[in-house]
Amino acid sequence: MSVAVPAGFLPSYHRIPSLGYRILAGAARLVLLLIALVGVPAASLAYLDSLGISLPVPIPTVVAAGVAIAVLSTVRAIARPTRAYGPLSVATSAVTIAYLLVLRLASPYRLAAPSHSLAISVGYATFLDLVLLVPALALVSGIVTTVEDARSPGERLPYDYPA
Amino acid sequence: MVSFAALPPRRPPRLYRTARAFARLSAVVLVLLLVFLGTVAYSASELVRQSPQTGGFSAGLAANGTMAVTGAVSVSNPGFYPVGGFSMSLRISNGSGAYLGTVTTASVDLVPGGVTTVPVALYLPITSGGPAESLLVSDQYLVVGVWGNATYAYLFPISVHAEENRSWGAPFSNLRVGVGTPTLVNGSVSVPVTVSFTNHASFAEVGTLSLVVRDAGGATCGSASFPLDVVPGAYYYSTQPVLLSSGCSVSGGTAVVTFSGPAGTIVLPPQAIP
Numbered sequence: 001m002s003v004a005v006p007a008g009f010l011p012s013y014h015r016i017p018s019l020g021y022r023i024l025a026g027a028a029r030l031v032l033l034l035i036a037l038v039g040v041p042a043a044s045l046a047y048l049d050s051l052g053i054s055l056p057v058p059i060p061t062v063v064a065a066g067v068a069i070a071v072l073s074t075v076r077a078i079a080r081p082t083r084a085y086g087p088l089s090v091a092t093s094a095v096t097i098a099y100l101l102v103l104r105l106a107s108p109y110r111l112a113a114p115s116h117s118l119a120i121s122v123g124y125a126t127f128l129d130l131v132l133l134v135p136a137l138a139l140v141s142g143i144v145t146t147v148e149d150a151r152s153p154g155e156r157l158p159y160d161y162p163a
Numbered sequence: 164m165v166s167f168a169a170l171p172p173r174r175p176p177r178l179y180r181t182a183r184a185f186a187r188l189s190a191v192v193l194v195l196l197l198v199f200l201g202t203v204a205y206s207a208s209e210l211v212r213q214s215p216q217t218g219g220f221s222a223g224l225a226a227n228g229t230m231a232v233t234g235a236v237s238v239s240n241p242g243f244y245p246v247g248g249f250s251m252s253l254r255i256s257n258g259s260g261a262y263l264g265t266v267t268t269a270s271v272d273l274v275p276g277g278v279t280t281v282p283v284a285l286y287l288p289i290t291s292g293g294p295a296e297s298l299l300v301s302d303q304y305l306v307v308g309v310w311g312n313a314t315y316a317y318l319f320p321i322s323v324h325a326e327e328n329r330s331w332g333a334p335f336s337n338l339r340v341g342v343g344t345p346t347l348v349n350g351s352v353s354v355p356v357t358v359s360f361t362n363h364a365s366f367a368e369v370g371t372l373s374l375v376v377r378d379a380g381g382a383t384c385g386s387a388s389f390p391l392d393v394v395p396g397a398y399y400y401s402t403q404p405v406l407l408s409s410g411c412s413v414s415g416g417t418a419v420v421t422f423s424g425p426a427g428t429i430v431l432p433p434q435a436i437p
């Protein structure tokens with residue numbers, strides 16, 4: 001049995017949050033991301049620097065990469081209902097991969113305390129190789145989403161935003 | 164009129180499912196890595212708190228003309244992850260940078276929640292003319308370099324290098340051989356020979372100090388023997404008469420001093436006679 005509805009009252013099978021709501025949620029997300037990707041790492045590095053300990057990566061690099069990833073990730077979340085979502089996912093993943101590769105170049109990290117004749121070297125390249133899996137998988141997901149949006153625009157909306 | 168037959172299929176399209184699967188897998192990997200990193204950080208902080216115990220180190224004269232520094236390093240690993248391939252190298256040089264000796268421990272795995280003891284035995288050759296010979300008669304500062312290598316939690320290779328100066332107390336510190344005025348005894352020439360030193364080592368010297376007096380050309384003029392029982396920190400001073408061979412003059416010669424103890428015989432650096 002099928003139920004008829006009048007024309008002009010097309011049934012909607014998804015409920016996309018308003019742009020204002022998405023921007024508000026994105027702002028909250030941006031704050032958290034900035035704290036995690038910029039605030040905490042930069043503060044930790046600044047503390048090491050104040051002790052005269054050599055840094056594995058310059059603070060401006062951490063700040064620039066952290067801001068770029070946080071902003072891209074936020075814009076991507078806001079643009080989720082649009083066709084820009086896939087390309088923005090790819091861009092976010094690509095920037096993250098580039099950042100991780102820069103960090104990988106700094107491995108092993110040689111920590112030398114200036115006031116002590118003690119030097120510690122810690123290698124983390126293998127760990128970062130595993131971490132690289134995260135943006136790599138997200139990159140593939142973004143590419144597939146881009147292809148899906150190009151072939152069938154709006155196809156994913158009922159599943160991303162079920163009514 | 165539109166019918167509800169246009170409802171989207173319950174099962175999402177293939178591309179959507181693929182994208183979602185990759186996104187979820189990425190999230191799962193991220194969570195697993197964050198949990199791993201958190202536990203590694205916690206375990207590492209616990210490991211750092213348990214600094215290695217290096218008690219029980221002792222030095223002593225050993226056989227084959229060596230000075231032995233022996234002991235053990237105990238490392239406790241209270242964390243969740245193993246410390247694989249832990250090995251340690253010890254290198255000792257004197258204040259002027261001359262290499263004296265080195266030792267490398269066997270590679271061991273420190274299991275989580277366990278305590279591993281690594282024996283260390285360093286033998287410094289103190290043979291006559293060698294760079295470590297001065298350890299017998301000269302107090303000095305030694306530069307002790309320690310290298311440690313290991314792989315923590317399967318993924319993190321770590322190497323540690325520390326260097327520090329340690330004071331060394333010589334067992335025959337400031338060894339002096341003095342020769343007195345020759346006298347004629349029963350037709351032979353005798354000289355009083357005085358041996359003095361301070362035992363700055365951490366071990367007692369029990370044995371015999373044999374002394375051979377040679378002239379400027381290296382020919383043996385006479386000899387004497389000094390019984391020793393010198394506790395750490397004690398000053399030793401003893402004089403013995405030495406009967407000289409006919410026509411032998413000790414002026415400008417040398418005194419060769421040999422210590423014989425339970426561990427063997429060690430030749431001390433030759434002492435010039437004024």
